[in-house]
Amino acid sequence: MGKYFGTDGYRGEANVNLTADSAFRVGKFLGWYYGKDKKDGEKCRIVIGKDTRRSSYMFEYAIAAGITATGADAYLLHVTTTPSVAYVARSEDFDCAVMISASHNPYYDNGLKVINGNGEKLGEDVIAEIEAYLDGETPEVPLATKDKIGRTVDFAAGRNRYIGYLISLATKSFKDKKVALDCSNGSASSIAKSVFDALGADTFVIHNEPNGTNINDNCGSTHIESLQKFVVEKGCDVGFAYDGDADRCLAVDAEGNLIDGDQIMYVCGCYMKEKGQLQDDTIVTTVMSNFGLYKALDAVGIKYEKTQVGDRFVYENMLHNGFSLGGEQSGHIIFMRHATTGDGILTSIKVMETMLAMKKSLKDLAAPFTVFPQLLKNVRVEDKEKAQKDPKVLAAVDKVTEELGSDGRILLRASGTEPLVRVMVEADTMKKCEKYVSQVIDVMKELGLVLND
Structure with missing residues (x-):
């Protein structure tokens, strides 16, 4: 971890230790860094997404101003999820991407998650260069003039293509399934219901009315209680809760029981093993995973790796070893065949696929897993x-x-x-x-x- 960038980007309280000026300078550096080796006539292209925090709009404009000041073009996805930004970055040939979000933190915090052109979190070497620039340890980057100044481009179409991609991944119709979604008044509010409706589910949604200050406020994956109650009251088959930028997902079974990230990996891992889709019959976990997960995996012949906490480290292990499933108890689940980052809505689709294919309730699928206190x-x-x-x-x-x-x-x-x-x-x-x-x-x-x- 660096001075400003932690395990999940540059994060802090808006206009306290993460300011619009900081965002502007990060944008300037990225525009220059990814544009400096471009040939004449080629433009650096950087895509930007944001969550629903009030300060996200301020940071969006600041980053875009920095990017365009150096001659690069900034493409705006507007309110969207972190995994959608990663998807667009790798599928639409962008040089890099920035997601403006502090994930599960309160609304007054915010963050800059920088993603490379492969849809992966930025490498430590580039982060070190950004930090040196922020501290004034390297020369100011040159500014573009005249017709070399960059432009901003409305790119809501990129988000729509991501929605289409998610829908295309489902192998079965969700018809006749009652599904509850807790969108945490965050990024999932603009995507999740559209996906489940398109797949035929009878969709019930809570906490999908963001106002700039209610993101993660007693809702979403960090406050699962309201979804547990809602699922039982509505008689839903299953419920899914996302965090502010929707890269996490936790589930609730029909009786209102929490199914956390470890249990989701167990449920999906068993199904993937049966289908021959679990590479080397191995799941990548972190040191925070529950003892019960390892005992349950041992019982069904699934091996496991342990990394330090952080989906970055899970992804690196999976990439290096070719594994297909990994994640964290908190709900960051990576399905490597489909995504380069944790994706809450994708995780929901995979859980639904498992339930439908196995013709079992989520409670029954998770039953062999005994959670240690x-x-x-x-x-x-x-x-x-x-x-x-x-x-x-x-x-x-x-x-x-x-x-x-x-x-x-x-x-x-x-x-x-x-x-x-x-x-x-x-x-x-x-x-x-x-x-x-x-x-x-x-x-x-x-x-x-x-x-x-």
Whole structure:
């Protein structure tokens, strides 16, 4: 991770530590960097998408101004999802792309996710060059003049082509299936219902009226409770909840039970293995995946890899090894045959395909997976590295590891996007989880490492 860019782009509070000027400079750098080696008559082309936060409109114009100031052209997808931006970047021959979103964060935060022409997150080498430019460590980039100045292009058609692509991936009609969608008042509001309606579902939608400040507000994949209640009240067969930029998906079965990312990977992985579509019979997970996932996969002969937390690392492992399915418990699921990033709506389609092909409810498909109790608490700290590496904190973690033995685990990790240290414990009872999480957090508090809320 760099000074500004974390595991999921350049993120911060709008006009506090992520400003319109920052966005303008990022746009300038990208326009220059991807345009400097173009031949005469060739134009650098950069596509931009945004979520529904109020500040996303400000950042969209700032980035577009920076891009066009250096002679590149900026193509505007307007409100759309992160995976749609990645899809358009790779399928429409763009040099790179920017998604303006802070994903599951509150509305007052925002972020710049930069994606290369292959639809992948930008490499660390380019990020380092952007950061050096932002810090004034490299010369100012030249500005275009006269007819060399770039232009902005309305490219809503790109988003529509992505919708068509999603619809084309479904192998079965969703007719007679009652499906609930929680769009988190975010990017999915402009896409999800259209896809499910086109596929024949009887679609019920909640939290699809964004107003600039209600994105992720007690809704979506980080607040699943309202969808759980809604699915039961409406008698739906299944429900899907997305985050602000719709690269995550969590599901709810007909009885209102949560089906998280680990369970989705299990359900889809078993079906893909049966169909011969699971490369090397392997799923790529992260260290945050539940113990129950590994026990369930062992029982059906599916192997697994573990990466550090972040869909970037899952994708890199999948790309390097040729694996076809991977993801995170949080709902970032990558179906490598179809996408280069987590895609919440695509994940929904794949879950529906599995249910229809197997002729089983989501509850029955997930039944062999026994979830181990897990407790994760976010601790707000002043210095993530110091809190994570303090000898007394590490000693407390080692003590918990010893006491848990083979019946659980503890994980201490810093957030890639916020000033938080996450303390997670898995054990055979929730009582043990609560005890050991508190044990470590108490040590951090005694050392003065925790900020008061």
